[in-house]
Amino acid sequence: MKPFQNVKSIVTPLDKVNVDTDQIIPKQFLKLIQKSGFGKFLFFNWRYDENENLKSNFVLNDSKYVGSKILVAGDNFGCGSSREHAVWALDDYGFSVIISSSFADIFFSNCFKNGLLPISLESKMVEKLLQETNIIEVDLEHQIIKTPSEEIPFEINSYKKKILLEGLDDIAQTFQFEDKISEFEEKSTVPSVL
Amino acid sequence: MGKTLFEKIWESHIVVEKQNEPDLIYIDRHLVHEVTSPQAFDGLRMNNRKVRRPDLTIATMDHNVPTSDRSLPILDQTSAVQIKTLENNCKDFGIKLFDINSPNQGIVHVIGPQLGITLPGSTIVCGDSHTSTHGAFGALALGIGTSEVEHVLASQTLWLEKPKTFEVRVEGKRKNPHAVTAKDIILSIIKNIGTAGGTGTVIEYRGEGISDLSMDQRMTICNMSIEGGARAGLVAPDQKTFDYLRGREYTPKNYESLVDSWRDILKTDSDATFDKQFILDINDIAPQVSWGTNPGMTCDIDEPIPSPDKFSNGDVNQKKGAEKALEYMALESGTMIEDIKIDRVFIGSCTNARLEDLIEASKIIQGQKVAPNVSAMVVPGSQMVKKQAEEMGLDKIFLDANFEWREAGCSMCLGMNPDILSPGERCASTSNRNFEGRQGNGGRTHLVSPVMAAAAAINGHFVDVRKLDLN
Numbered sequence: 088m089k090p091f092q093n094v095k096s097i098v099t100p101l102d103k104v105n106v107d108t109d110q111i112i113p114k115q116f117l118k119l120i121q122k123s124g125f126g127k128f129l130f131f132n133w134r135y136d137e138n139e140n141l142k143s144n145f146v147l148n149d150s151k152y153v154g155s156k157i158l159v160a161g162d163n164f165g166c167g168s169s170r171e172h173a174v175w176a177l178d179d180y181g182f183s184v185i186i187s188s189s190f191a192d193i194f195f196s197n198c199f200k201n202g203l204l205p206i207s208l209e210s211k212m213v214e215k216l217l218q219e220t221n222i223i224e225v226d227l228e229h230q231i232i233k234t235p236s237e238e239i240p241f242e243i244n245s246y247k248k249k250i251l252l253e254g255l256d257d258i259a260q261t262f263q264f265e266d267k268i269s270e271f272e273e274k275s276t277v278p279s280v281l
Numbered sequence: 282m283g284k285t286l287f288e289k290i291w292e293s294h295i296v297v298e299k300q301n302e303p304d305l306i307y308i309d310r311h312l313v314h315e316v317t318s319p320q321a322f323d324g325l326r327m328n329n330r331k332v333r334r335p336d337l338t339i340a341t342m343d344h345n346v347p348t349s350d351r352s353l354p355i356l357d358q359t360s361a362v363q364i365k366t367l368e369n370n371c372k373d374f375g376i377k378l379f380d381i382n383s384p385n386q387g388i389v390h391v392i393g394p395q396l397g398i399t400l401p402g403s404t405i406v407c408g409d410s411h412t413s414t415h416g417a418f419g420a421l422a423l424g425i426g427t428s429e430v431e432h433v434l435a436s437q438t439l440w441l442e443k444p445k446t447f448e449v450r451v452e453g454k455r456k457n458p459h460a461v462t463a464k465d466i467i468l469s470i471i472k473n474i475g476t477a478g479g480t481g482t483v484i485e486y487r488g489e490g491i492s493d494l495s496m497d498q499r500m501t502i503c504n505m506s507i508e509g510g511a512r513a514g515l516v517a518p519d520q521k522t523f524d525y526l527r528g529r530e531y532t533p534k535n536y537e538s539l540v541d542s543w544r545d546i547l548k549t550d551s552d553a554t555f556d557k558q559f560i561l562d563i564n565d566i567a568p569q570v571s572w573g574t575n576p577g578m579t580c581d582i583d584e585p586i587p588s589p590d591k592f593s594n595g596d597v598n599q600k601k602g603a604e605k606a607l608e609y610m611a612l613e614s615g616t617m618i619e620d621i622k623i624d625r626v627f628i629g630s631c632t633n634a635r636l637e638d639l640i641e642a643s644k645i646i647q648g649q650k651v652a653p654n655v656s657a658m659v660v661p662g663s664q665m666v667k668k669q670a671e672e673m674g675l676d677k678i679f680l681d682a683n684f685e686w687r688e689a690g691c692s693m694c695l696g697m698n699p700d701i702l703s704p705g706e707r708c709a710s711t712s713n714r715n716f717e718g719r720q721g722n723g724g725r726t727h728l729v730s731p732v733m734a735a736a737a738a739i740n741g742h743f744v745d746v747r748k749l750d751l752n
Contacts, residue, residue, distance in 0.1 A: 103605075104598045105476060105575050109716040114697045118345065118359040120319035120366050132718050137704070161598050163477040166510065166575075167716060168695075169410040170317065171426035189477060192444075192512050193410060193424055200428030210598075244442070246302040257428070258330070261436045264297050264305060268333075268438055271296045276542070277309040277403050278533040279336035281377060 088202050090254035094184050094225045096156035100217040101146055104161035108194060111165070111173040125172055126179030157184045157225065159216045164205075165194025174201045184225045186232075188213045199247050202254060206232070206241045227251060283550025285446050286517050287483045290421045290547075294404050296438055303440040309403035310420075311433050312389045313340040313376065315367040316697070317408030321431035322370040332374040333437045339398055340371050341379040343388045344697050348660050348687035351381060360698065374434070385530070387663020387689040390414035390631040394500065395665055397529030401518040401543050406433055411631045411713065413506040416515035417499035418522055419547050421483070423513050444512045447482035448555035449474075451490030453564035459641065459751035461566055463498035464633060464711070464730035466490065467505045468569035468579045474559055476577040479511030482557060485549060486516050490563045496525040497637040504632045505713050508576040517548040568746055570618045571715045571728040573606035578715070579728070580618065582745045588614040609717055610725050611705075618743050621727070625708040626657035626738040627720070628684075628731055630694035633711035634662030638731040639670050643678045644751060645735035651683040652741030658685040658700070660692040684738070696721050709737040 116128040133145045141148045158177065164187040165173060174197045177185065183203055188210040190198075198205045204227060208216070216223075216234075224233040227248065232239040249255070261268075284292075297305035311334075318340070325331065332338060345360040347353075355361040364381065371378035379385040385392055390411050393399040401419040406412060408430040415422035429439055449470055455461045471478075484506050491499065499516050506514025516522075523540045526532055533539060567581035580587060589607070591614075593600035607614065612621070628634065628642055639659065651657045659679050661667035667689055670676060676686045693700040694712035696719070702708055704723025711734050715726040729737065732751070736744045 102601075104602045107575070107714075107716045109695075109714070109719050113718060113722070114695050117316050117697060118357075118363050120363055121323070122320045132722055137722075161602075163480070163510070166476060167410065167507075167714060169408060169424040169426055171320075171408075171428060174426070189480060191477070191510060192480060193426060197426035197428065200426060244301075257440065258328070258432055258435045261305065261432065261438060261440070264438075267296050267305070268307070268436060271307050272334075272437075275307065275309075276539075277400065278535065278539075279334075280310065280339055280398050280531055281336050 088254040088256060091183070091202055091204060091227055091251040093227065094156050095222055097152065097222050098157045098159045098216055098219055099146060099152040099155040101158060101160040102217050105163045105166055106160050107167035108165055108170050108173040109167055112170065112176045117170060117172055122175050123179060125176035126181065129176040129180045154181065156182055157186065157223065158182045159186045159213060161213070162188045162210065164190050166191040169193045171197045174198055174203055178203055186213060186216060199250055200257065202251060204251060208239065208241060212239060283553035285549045285553045285555060286419060286485055286515060286547060287421065287446055290402055290404065291443060303442045305438050306404060306441045308406050308433050308437055308439060309337060309400070310398060310405040311338045312393055312405065312407035312412070313338060313430070314344055314389050314407070314409065315342045315363045316344045317427050318370065318430055319363065319366045320427050321434055322374065324431040325374070325434060330435045332376060332434045335375040337437060338376050338434070340367060340376050341386055341389050341392060342367055342381055344691045344695065346381055346690040347698050348690045348692045348700060351688050357699070384664050384668070387665065388631045388634065388691055390504065391635060391662035391666065394418060395529065395663060397526050397532030400526070401522060402547050406439065410507045411504050413511070413514045414500050414504040414631055416503040416506065416513050417496060418526070419515055419518035421513055421515065424507060445482045445556040447479055447484045447511065447557040449484050449486050450488040450558065450560045451486060451563055452488050452560060453490055453562045454493065455563050455566065457747055457751065460732060460746040460749070461568055462641070462730040462732060463494055463501040465566060465569045466561070466563060467502045468571065468576065468728065469566055470559070470561055471505065471509045471576045472569070472579040473561065474509050476508060476575050477510040479506065479509040482511050484509070484511045484514040486514060491516055492519060495637060496521055497635040500635065501632055505576065508713055518543060568730060568733050570733065570743055572610065572612060572618065573603060574609055574715055574717050576713065576715060576728060578603065578606055582618050582743060584618060586612055586614045586616050586618065619745065620742065622707070622742045623655060623709045623727070623737050624706045625702060626655060626734050627660070627693045627708055627710040627712065628658070628734050629660030629662070629692050630712035631662065632713045633731050634660060634666065636666050636669050638711065639666070639675050642731040642735040643675045645732050645746070645749065646682040646684070646739055647678050649682055649739045651738045655738055655741050657683070657738040658687055660687040661689050663689045693720050695719060709734045709743065
């Protein structure tokens, strides 16, 4: 996984609550067997009309936001299906930071497996950022969002921060505990399926 | 101080514990399906890793499979490739697969319990958010993403932050348990706690209203824990649980001694405390119908659709959400639910496609016909459910009423296969999500119980099943 770099970008304001992963990436794109190329399908039903022309009233189609790396959205972002394709689509499209007042658990966890930073802020702060038109900077090392008018601190679990900053491979980390896993298996009373 | 059931299961599965970091948790059962696994197997290949415990891993194909004639080739090429990929991956990595022609094929959360793979006190994961279903057996069952699928395949463990505990206590007795079902209980719970009410928690469903339920019904409850935002939902195992799993194809040989070891341990201690609590009284609960685009947007069958103001309780964003939902659903606040006409009926999904669901629905339609202009289908949750239902003659009842009777799969719950709504179509569905476009782009979903769906099919609009003679 690539290490997380500080991000400087304008924000894309997606002023909706309960954005579910069915909206982030609709089902018809879950049939693909690779991880790449999902960006063009991001928010597909909101971005395109029935003839697959861009809908002018959807925020991602506004030329102001082309190249934006920071998505700001309402409460309970990423709820619903566990599909990691949602994170792959956001990442492939170019987002590396998602800011909301709260995230659904599985989506939140999936972000860290792919180098995306989800930031939870108070609703008031999210409302403010939805209006922010200037370039802002997200500094993970110092846990600060810098806007021209203020510095907004954010919380992140130290372990998750390390994973992102170092781009750690989870599985390689786990293999260091191979002896502990074997030890557990020897004691386990849960029988095999087969 | 005493411990909750969840805490006991968690603690008994810790492999590595660190201060202020996630715990490494051992996984006893890993269920795999075609949609969320191909990239995980690819990851193993790229890093030259193998599956650590193929004997704890079971695969089936459910999301993508056609529910029509299984002897025909799969027309959708991308679906066919994904299904073939799962076959190849299972072969390459030595994983037991119930393929499209297996009598054990079905929705992964229906076949796990039915085959005795799901066990009380165990940890179960699957790359699917409705894995919470297995919690009905007192298992800690978590939906995970594809990276975590790869991690479990490689190590049989997961790094997990310990969730908080949430007691949902269901008190009282339903006056008409054939009309007011487990689906109505869980929809009521979600309506009250909200779709993010359980975020960061594992729910334990407790109380008389839960212990009264059959295993099929408890699965319906636990299934929709994720719709309340929870990481998982569980019910302490009791005699019904132990009896259900006895003698199934993959039930362990030493089952009786396992039951003895579970009986006294797998419950929340009387002096244990929860981080959060919600109590639902079901004495006067009504059948529920969702009117919006998330499962929290639900009301009683005999209520009008609420105004966005009333629904949002002063929250501006929730109000905007409700307005958008009504626009998408082409509904107006104040409309009585019984006046909403429907075009399609779907009885299926990991929420409500077990034998008991089909039996209850069949009682409603026996000797009647689906309303003109309504098209209705039944998609059994597994091939085994289908077979059992056919042995009881249920297929005939549904077919005589002009329902379609299909092969097992996820089908129109998420419409990855050809079973989808057309834009603007309105569906009474026994599934779990009424998100925009979930059942087909532009489709409008109303979540209901199997009996409510069956009654809507016959009448062409929603009806209060409490008014019907169901005995």
